[in-house]
Amino acid sequence: MGPALLFCPADRPERFAKAAERADAVILDLEDAVSADAKTAARGAVIEADLDPARTIVRVSPPGTEAFVADLATLAQTDFRTIMVAKAESATSLSSIDPRFSILALCETVRGVTAADELAASDRVVGLMWGAEDLVASLGGTSSRDGDGRYRQVARYARSRVLLAAGAAGKAAIDSVYLDIADTTGLSAEAEDAAASGFAATACIHPSQVGVIREAYRPAPELREWAESVLRAAEGERGVFRFEGRMVDEPVLRHARHVLSRA
Numbered sequence: 118m119g120p121a122l123l124f125c126p127a128d129r130p131e132r133f134a135k136a137a138e139r140a141d142a143v144i145l146d147l148e149d150a151v152s153a154d155a156k157t158a159a160r161g162a163v164i165e166a167d168l169d170p171a172r173t174i175v176r177v178s179p180p181g182t183e184a185f186v187a188d189l190a191t192l193a194q195t196d197f198r199t200i201m202v203a204k205a206e207s208a209t210s211l212s213s214i215d216p217r218f219s220i221l222a223l224c225e226t227v228r229g230v231t232a233a234d235e236l237a238a239s240d241r242v243v244g245l246m247w248g249a250e251d252l253v254a255s256l257g258g259t260s261s262r263d264g265d266g267r268y269r270q271v272a273r274y275a276r277s278r279v280l281l282a283a284g285a286a287g288k289a290a291i292d293s294v295y296l297d298i299a300d301t302t303g304l305s306a307e308a309e310d311a312a313a314s315g316f317a318a319t320a321c322i323h324p325s326q327v328g329v330i331r332e333a334y335r336p337a338p339e340l341r342e343w344a345e346s347v348l349r350a351a352e353g354e355r356g357v358f359r360f361e362g363r364m365v366d367e368p369v370l371r372h373a374r375h376v377l378s379r380a
Contacts, residue, residue: 118142118172120312120334120379121327122291122320126150127175128159130166137168139324141331144174147188148203156184160191168197174221176201180210189214201246207232208239219243221291225251230275233282244289246320247279250296266303280315289317298323308333312379336376344373344380 119141125132127145136143145166151159163175175197178184192200198218202211205222206229214220222236223229225248229236236242249261249272261272268276276293283290292311295304304326308319312334319330336344343361348370350360357366 118318119331120308120318121330122174122318123324123327124150124176124294124320124322126159127163128152128155130162133162133166133168136324137172140321140327141318142172142174143168144176144201144320145197146176147184147191148176148178156187160187163191163197164194166195166197170196170198173197174199174201176203176223179204180206180213189218192218199243204251205229205232205236208235208241211236211239211241214241216241221246223248224275224279225249226255227252228255230278233279234285237282237286237288242286242288244291244317245279245283246291247275247293249275249293266297266300284315290315292316292319294320294322295326296322298325301326301329304329305333334379336380340376341380344376347373348377 121140122142122144123136123140124144124146125136127147128151133143133145145163147156147159147163175192177188177200180202193215199221200218201221201223203223204226205211205224206226211220211222220242221244222242223246224233224236230247230252233245237245249268252275253259253261253272256271262268280290295307297303308330311319321327321330347360347365350358351365351370357364359365
C-alpha cells in the first residue's frame, strides 16, 4: 500500500468509490466514525462494498466489546482480509481473530502504546499505527497538541515508541491523522518528518490531504539523484569508501535504497 491511507465512515457507502479512487488505500471505519445507531447499517454497507480487497482496510471496534464480535462476523462475509483493530492493548486480545485476517494494531491508549513491542512481535500483526487523541484522553488530558500545533511531549514519545517497536519487528508503521484539514503546510511538514523517520504511510481523514501526503513521501529530485549516484559508486567499492567528500558505509547505502523505494 502507498503512503496515503484515507479513512471513510463505513455508514457512508456513497463515498467508498471516491475514497478508494483518491487514496492508496481506503480504511472503512466501523468504529469511531459511526454512531451506535448506525452500526448495523454500516456493517451491511461493508458487506455490499465493491472495493479491491488488496487496497481496503476495515477498522473494527476494540477487542472485548460486542461490537468487535459483530464487526468480525461481518467481515467473515466479505473478501476483506486486512483489519485495523482499534485500541489494541495486548497480543492476547487479538488471539480470537480468524487467522485469515492480517492485523494492523492501533496503539491509541496508554496500555496500547506500552504494549507496542508485544503487539509488533505477534505473528498475526503486520503493522502498527498510533493515535494521539485517544491516547491523551486515556491519560485524562485535553489535547495532544500545544498552541502552536506541535505535538505535546507525551504524544511525541508515543509516536516514537510505536515506530521503534514496529521497526524492531520488521513491521510497517503508520503515522496518525492530521486533524486540521485546512492546514496543508502543517500536514506537509509532519508527513515529511514521518517519511524521513521511517513511517511507511500516513493516515488521513479528507481526500484533499492525500496529494499532500504523497508529495511529502516522494523524495526530492536531488535526493533521488544522490541515491542513484551513491549506489552506482558503491558497485565498484568494497567496504567504506568516499563519495562527494563524505564517507559512505552500509547504513548510508541502506538510506539510499530507502529513498529509491519511496520514489
